[in-house]
Amino acid sequence: MPDLAVVTTADRPDLADERSAALLAVWPEFVLHDQVNDRLMDRVTSAWPRYDVTILDAGQVVAGGWAIPLRWDGTVPGLPDGYDGALITGVSGLEQDVAPDTLCVMAAAVRHGRQGGGLGGRILAALQARATGGGLTRMIAPVRPVLKARYPLTSMASYARWTRADGTHLDPWIRTHQRLGATILGPAPRSMVVTGTVAEWENWAQMAFPETGRYVVPGALDPVDIDVDQDIGRYEETSLWMRHL
Numbered sequence: 001m002p003d004l005a006v007v008t009t010a011d012r013p014d015l016a017d018e019r020s021a022a023l024l025a026v027w028p029e030f031v032l033h034d035q036v037n038d039r040l041m042d043r044v045t046s047a048w049p050r051y052d053v054t055i056l057d058a059g060q061v062v063a064g065g066w067a068i069p070l071r072w073d074g075t076v077p078g079l080p081d082g083y084d085g086a087l088i089t090g091v092s093g094l095e096q097d098v099a100p101d102t103l104c105v106m107a108a109a110v111r112h113g114r115q116g117g118g119l120g121g122r123i124l125a126a127l128q129a130r131a132t133g134g135g136l137t138r139m140i141a142p143v144r145p146v147l148k149a150r151y152p153l154t155s156m157a158s159y160a161r162w163t164r165a166d167g168t169h170l171d172p173w174i175r176t177h178q179r180l181g182a183t184i185l186g187p188a189p190r191s192m193v194v195t196g197t198v199a200e201w202e203n204w205a206q207m208a209f210p211e212t213g214r215y216v217v218p219g220a221l222d223p224v225d226i227d228v229d230q231d232i233g234r235y236e237e238t239s240l241w242m243r244h245l
């Protein structure tokens with residue numbers, strides 16, 4: 001991969017639009033409607049552009065990932081409540097002048113047509129180098145395993161134990177983290193909570209929800225609860241905490 005360059009948003013703020021156009025398309029639509037994310041993202045973008053990494057191939061955006069610094073006591077009970085909890089911990093730590101010691105990897109994305117070629121791992125390695133360079137001694141991630149959406153009825157605790165005959169994990173994204181030295185800490189329940197009206201959910205999922213019940217939705221790691229009488233759909237995603245440093 002000779003033409004690859006790793007830059008941060010601190011170096012190249014001009015890439016924001018190209019990056020969004022290339023990378024937002026890889027997510028299921030509902031993921032982009034997390035209310036905690038909506039509330040805090042501006043703060044994250046302005047505070048930590050140095051932990052917002054982009055990979056360019058011959059000048060074109062092919063992958064990106066971002067992380068936030070936060071304080072963590074190094075214990076499993078002391079972990080934030082997944083993705084949303086990490087955002088809240090990171091931003092409130094910033095506002096209260098709490099010195100961070102941990103980099104929390106929030107997302108990584110590789111553009112369509114370039115997945116499966118090792119770029120996801122490159123993003124994790126780039127963020128780890130920035131953690132160390134920024135004086136942060138730990139790196140954790142609320143991981144969204146890529147194949148978990150095929151098993152939405154299975155608990156994350158069970159899924160986390162699934163290995164292949166060669167002993168490596170069944171899930172390729174967990175494998176990538178493990179190859180870089182990460183270990184599994186445990187499930188993060190309510191990592192990301194997305195609520196919307198039934199019409200919004202029908203639009204996000206491109207499915208009809210004619211009656212109240214639990215539904216399996218493409219791209220969702222857990223079922224979505226739809227309540228037609230209350231006109232609300234609620235999704236609580238469980239992710240998997242992993243630790244790199």
Ligand SMILES: CC(C)(COP(=O)(O)OP(=O)(O)OC[C@H]1O[C@@H](n2cnc3c(N)ncnc32)[C@H](O)[C@@H]1OP(=O)(O)O)[C@@H](O)C(=O)NCCC(=O)NCCS
Nearest residue numbers: 026107108109110115116117118119120121144172175176
């Ligand atoms: C998850 C993601 C970042 C991984 O990056 P990547 O560069 O495609 O993955 P890698 O090249 O590191 O691939 C590692 C392994 O995953 C496999 N793989 C990657 N994407 C896969 C997919 N969608 N389905 C099945 N296998 C996949 C690769 O073949 C490779 O397998 P191996 O362990 O046998 O070698 C990327 O696929 C992506 O952007 N997905 C959509 C967004 C997402 O879910 N991000 C993760 C949550 S933050």
